[in-house]
Amino acid sequence: MIVTSNLSKKYNDIQVLNIESLEIPKGQSFGLVGNNGAGKTTYFSLLLDLIQPTTGYIKNNEVLVNESEDWKPFTSAFIDETFLIGYLTAEEYFYFIGELRGQNKSDVDKLVAQFEDFFHGEILNQKKYLRDLSKGNQKKAGIVAALIGNPEVIILDEPFANLDPTTQIRLKGIIKDLAETKGVTVLISSHDLLHVTDVCERIVVLEKGKVVKDLRTSAATLKELEAHFAGTETV
């Protein structure tokens, strides 16, 4: 589904990302981990064509991301709160995104209704603008908005941060369900190793912009990751 080739990004001669080759097949739940500055958000921004690659390219379903815009209808993302329109209510925001993605009001209502649990009564019918919601609740709204319009690729940057434990567990269920039963390719990044190993079939570790580990998740993965980040790995 997503093919990355020779991709690099430099800011003033400082290389922040350099991925020689990375292929993510359709329907995979893909996790990206790495310390601050490892290049996770840079990679996601390149995937969304928000910044220009210095070299190389990303192909999303055979579409060259930085040249055509045809990847947009089947790709959706929630990177941070700047993806929200602060002066709308959650419902208005969902309808707006729905309209952009060719969904009418009842389509959106139907989809959103499935996430009542996830919202925990704090998003819908609140008579509050998104800018006035707490960080966690903003995140919930943003994540669900990214599911509108049956996207085939969903990109979530740090989806677990700022969420309360109950919501974290529910979010894991949602992500698993998307990848396993609906065939959606889900890309997430996280600092929480436990969550990523729980949710993702495959985990890639970035370090200073380079892929240093590419693991199929198994029972041993968490231990391996912990050892890696603690710096006690035996080579």
Next chain:
Amino acid sequence: MIKQFLSLEWKQFKRASYFQKGLVIKIFLILGALYFGGIALFMGVGMFFIAKKAIPDVDPIITVNNFLIYWFLFELLIRYFMQQLPVMNVKPLMTIPIKRDTVIHYLLGKTTLSFFNFLSLFLFLPFSIVLLVKGYPVINVFCWFLSIIFVTLSINFLNFLVNKSNTVFYIAAPLLLGLIALEFYGIYAASEPIGFAFNTLYNLPYLAIIPVLLLVVLYQLNFKYIKKGFYLDDAVSKKIKEVEATDLSWFDRFGSIAPFLKNDIKLIWRNARPKQTMMMSFMFLFYGLIFYTQDMYREMPAILAFASMFVTGGFLMTFGQLVPSWDSEYYKMLMSQNIPYRQYLESKWYLMVVAVAISFILSTPYIFFGWDIFGMIAAGALFNIGLNSFITLFGGALNRMPVELNTKAKAFSNTNGFNPTQMLIALPKFLLPMGLFYIPYKIVNFETGILVLALSGVIGIVFKNFFLRKIENVYQDGKYKTIAAFSEKK
């Protein structure tokens, strides 16, 4: 403690993004400050002589006193729109071991250094000096001057309270307009009793204690108000407003641009900055009054053409120059969605057209100045719709300044218009209507001038798609630059 506050303040000033914007802007800012300061100084000196000339049999100080109330009400209004309350800055101070009272005193003290307070100073200090030179009694003039400054400071603090309640504002604004109307039509001169009060103040210097008391009372009120709300969830963090939900499904009939149109209306309605822009753009409606009332300009029809364009173009220009900056807060999201630029732009264009149409309807009283003037306004409106709208949108596309939607623009810190590209883009906005009118006017006659100006607008509408495509290209070419600029920290 105060010393440390001041050093923080200095750093904030020095490191503010608008101060680091480059030499051109700095020069413009300094020139702007000099200009306004100079005008105030000049007016201050000239006031005495103007008053004397206008009403020769009355002592100028009495004339000035009679009109003071309008100055103060005007000041209050301007402050309401322009003056920023220093509320957000206290947040980091709350957890530091400093007495609350110190912080609040400092905060309130800081507001006395606002530009608006100096405006009064610049105006009345030279006036008082002229009075002294003319041999008016020193004690009276001195106490009167102090009273004025105290009243100005009182207004400063009154504004603080007014800003917290719309009720006070909606009382003050119609009151001012009503008083002016009553005075203008000679029904009731409210300036008389108030003027009398100021004159008494001048004649009995010891009464200067009254403004001092007024200031103390208002200061105390503010102090109590802030102290009561000195918690994160009250004054410091923004108030959480109940949603004003309106059914905008009526707009669905506009088809593919409907989602954007609905969003833009909410954008204007629910955010402080665009709301302010909308209010300010009403002021443009009165622009014609400056030009049409004076015979001097009657002889310069090119200037009149320019003024006529301004009458209906207020919203178009002030709102349009910040497209797409209005959407800067969530521009990344828009760019990752399947957004057709065309519909995005068209929505803004329709808003601007509607604004021109409304301004045009509101400008019908200008018929009073004659049909030729009104014809000019109509032609100006067509020019605005057909050409100016595209020029403005084009300029906006090159203007990559992030806008904070829910914060009012500060006076003189809004440097959006102050870069060379914007200056270049602004030129055709002014020169085109003048040229389009003036050249055929010189060659043929007045009516032809109006006709050509109007036709230029019609031609613009005909070529709408062409213009929109050109602007679209600017958007496409500058995509990464715009995203990067908008995500910069303010």
